Amino acid sequence: MKRFLTPQGVIGFTLIVLIVGIGIFAPLVIPADMATKMKMTMRLKPPSIGYPFGTDQLGRDIFFRVLLGAHTSLGIAGAAVAISVLIGLPLGIISGYARGAVDNVLMRIVDTLLSFPALLLALTISAMLGPSIPNTIIAIGIAFTPFLARIIRGEALRVSAMPYVEAARAAGTNDAAMIWRHILPNVLPLVIVQATISLAFAILAEAGLSFLGLGTQPPNSSWGLMIQASRDYLDVAPWTALAPGAAVALTVLALNMFGDVLRDVLDPRAS
Amino acid sequence: MTYLLNRLFSIVLTLWLISVITFAVTSILPGDVAMMILGTQSNPTALAGLREQLGLNDSLVAQYGRWIGGMVVGDFGHSLVFKEPIADLMAQKMKASALIVVMSMAIALVCAVPLGVWAAVHRKKWQDTVSSSAALLGISLPDFFWGIVLILLFARTLGWFPSSGFVDPSVDFIGAARHAFLPALALGLGLMAHLTRVTRSTMTGILNQEFIRVARAKGLSEGSVVWSYGLRNAVGPIMTVAGLQIGYLFGSIIVVETLFNYTGMGWITYQALLNRDVPLIQTSVFFIAAVVMLTNFVVDLLYLLVDPRIRMQ
Numbered sequence: 001m002k003r004f005l006t007p008q009g010v011i012g013f014t015l016i017v018l019i020v021g022i023g024i025f026a027p028l029v030i031p032a033d034m035a036t037k038m039k040m041t042m043r044l045k046p047p048s049i050g051y052p053f054g055t056d057q058l059g060r061d062i063f064f065r066v067l068l069g070a071h072t073s074l075g076i077a078g079a080a081v082a083i084s085v086l087i088g089l090p091l092g093i094i095s096g097y098a099r100g101a102v103d104n105v106l107m108r109i110v111d112t113l114l115s116f117p118a119l120l121l122a123l124t125i126s127a128m129l130g131p132s133i134p135n136t137i138i139a140i141g142i143a144f145t146p147f148l149a150r151i152i153r154g155e156a157l158r159v160s161a162m163p164y165v166e167a168a169r170a171a172g173t174n175d176a177a178m179i180w181r182h183i184l185p186n187v188l189p190l191v192i193v194q195a196t197i198s199l200a201f202a203i204l205a206e207a208g209l210s211f212l213g214l215g216t217q218p219p220n221s222s223w224g225l226m227i228q229a230s231r232d233y234l235d236v237a238p239w240t241a242l243a244p245g246a247a248v249a250l251t252v253l254a255l256n257m258f259g260d261v262l263r264d265v266l267d268p269r270a271s
Numbered sequence: 272m273t274y275l276l277n278r279l280f281s282i283v284l285t286l287w288l289i290s291v292i293t294f295a296v297t298s299i300l301p302g303d304v305a306m307m308i309l310g311t312q313s314n315p316t317a318l319a320g321l322r323e324q325l326g327l328n329d330s331l332v333a334q335y336g337r338w339i340g341g342m343v344v345g346d347f348g349h350s351l352v353f354k355e356p357i358a359d360l361m362a363q364k365m366k367a368s369a370l371i372v373v374m375s376m377a378i379a380l381v382c383a384v385p386l387g388v389w390a391a392v393h394r395k396k397w398q399d400t401v402s403s404s405a406a407l408l409g410i411s412l413p414d415f416f417w418g419i420v421l422i423l424l425f426a427r428t429l430g431w432f433p434s435s436g437f438v439d440p441s442v443d444f445i446g447a448a449r450h451a452f453l454p455a456l457a458l459g460l461g462l463m464a465h466l467t468r469v470t471r472s473t474m475t476g477i478l479n480q481e482f483i484r485v486a487r488a489k490g491l492s493e494g495s496v497v498w499s500y501g502l503r504n505a506v507g508p509i510m511t512v513a514g515l516q517i518g519y520l521f522g523s524i525i526v527v528e529t530l531f532n533y534t535g536m537g538w539i540t541y542q543a544l545l546n547r548d549v550p551l552i553q554t555s556v557f558f559i560a561a562v563v564m565l566t567n568f569v570v571d572l573l574y575l576l577v578d579p580r581i582r583m584q
């Protein structure tokens with residue numbers, strides 16, 4: 001526990017709690033029309049006391065839009081990482097535990113999938129399925145799976161060769177019990193570290209997809225979509241891009257900071 | 272020799288798998304291509320005609336066979352949007368993207384290696400904090416955000432570089448470099464941050480080893496200990512990570528090229544995806560994955576050249 005208490009760990013964790021808190025509670029506390037109310041007389045106004053982050057091209061309050069956008073951005077990233085863990089974890093464990101032909105075939109496919117840039121894979125899947133929030137989640141989730149499966153497989157391979165696994169086998173433990181009781185618990189720390197780091201990448205991926213119009217669709221709002229909308233007004237109103245951009249950066253920064261510390265604590269070999 | 276033959280076989284097998292996955296993602300996923308192109312309100316006769324023209328009525332195996340058969344003899348079909356042979360489009364766009372990918376890799380390496388070494392040498396001092404914090408910030412910002420900041424700063428405010436467009440390097444080299452610079456920098460900044468972190472951790476590990484202590488004990492200058500003894504051993508790992516990042520770069524070019532209206536592979540892939548130009552999507556996705564795979568293969572070979580220990584095995 002003490003090793004979490006580095007400046008980096010504390011700042012990262014505090015920021016994550018704050019941002020996740022905003023993601024969960026902002027839609028409950030802030031009336032939805034605060035972010036959608038258009039005021040044509042207040043178009044593209046710079047930050048002021050009434051509008052801390054300024055207003056966008058439709059005169060909407062960017063401050064509230066950023067706060068409410070957290071819900072979509074974090075929700076999509078979280079669900080996408082959950083999908084990639086749900087698929088990648090069993091794949092990785094089976095591959096690393098079974099070894100031999102199963103491992104060869106699975107890892108050949110995973111390695112091939114790794115040749116596809118994750119963002120390209122996500123964009124293609126999203127474009128083929130038709131852009132929407134659930135499809136964005138599926139697209140990012142699938143695109144991140146090969147990477148997770150590869151890393152988990154390596155760890156499962158290492159754990160499977162441990163003396164205590166040998167001992168359990170000698171004692172007559174069957175495969176299912178072995179995986180459940182001995183392999184899975186020892187692979188989990190690495191999964192937690194990788195999931196945290198993947199979450200950072202998923203936020204960036206959602207922003208990238210939405211920026212290209214193949215992620216979150218209006219009238220829903222996310223940070224990436226706000227940056228996309230700001231493109232045409234960059235000259236006159238740079239704050240329309242900077243506010244959501246800073247929100248993405250802060251979230252990813254917090255996740256990376258906490259992820260680094262988490263790795264130092266849970267996976268000392270890697271650091 | 273056996274090693275090379277094995278690798279060659281593995282490349283062919285992987286290329287085939289790439290083609291199967293590409294085809295699967297673009298064909299098996301739900302969605303009627305003909306309807307995507309003509310829209311949901313289109314008349315049934317036109318839909319049926321287009322399906323026939325695209326060969327959508329054939330079995331998936333027949334469609335795949337036709338696609339891969341054409342590719343083997345260099346016929347990639349025609350783009351539905353650009354009305355041009357896809358082979359010509361790929362040749363032009365690959366050249367444009369190669370320029371910014373190579374430039375961004377060069378920018379990233381030139382800055383990241385000294386920064387990372389500097390941080391490792393001054394571990395746990397202010398230099399390390401500065402370099403590591405900058406790197407952490409760098410990996411946390413999306414590429415397109417860098418792109419927007421660069422456009423605002425260097426194109427709109429200072430006017431030093433154009434904010435959009437592509438110029439063919441064989442026509443006007445200076446113009447090409449000027450147009451490629453900002454997109455390359457947008458791509459390179461994130462990469463640089465990542466490589467700085469890798470250089471720092473690799474060098475930290477190396478500088479703690481016995482042979483470094485021996486080199487210092489022999490009375491060598493600190494500069495030659497760090498740069499020729501330390502860095503030489505870090506080249507392999509840094510190169511491997513840089514090679515793996517080629518895949519990341521080819522993902523990022525889609526966003527960055529679109530932002531800068533730089534007409535390379537990323538831009539054309541995006542146009543293909545937006546317009547549901549399925550033949551073009553299939554070929555450009557296949558090409559990007561193939562280039563990423565082949566680059567990683569070349570990096571593996573280069574590793575053999577820089578690290579004699581691996582050659583022995």
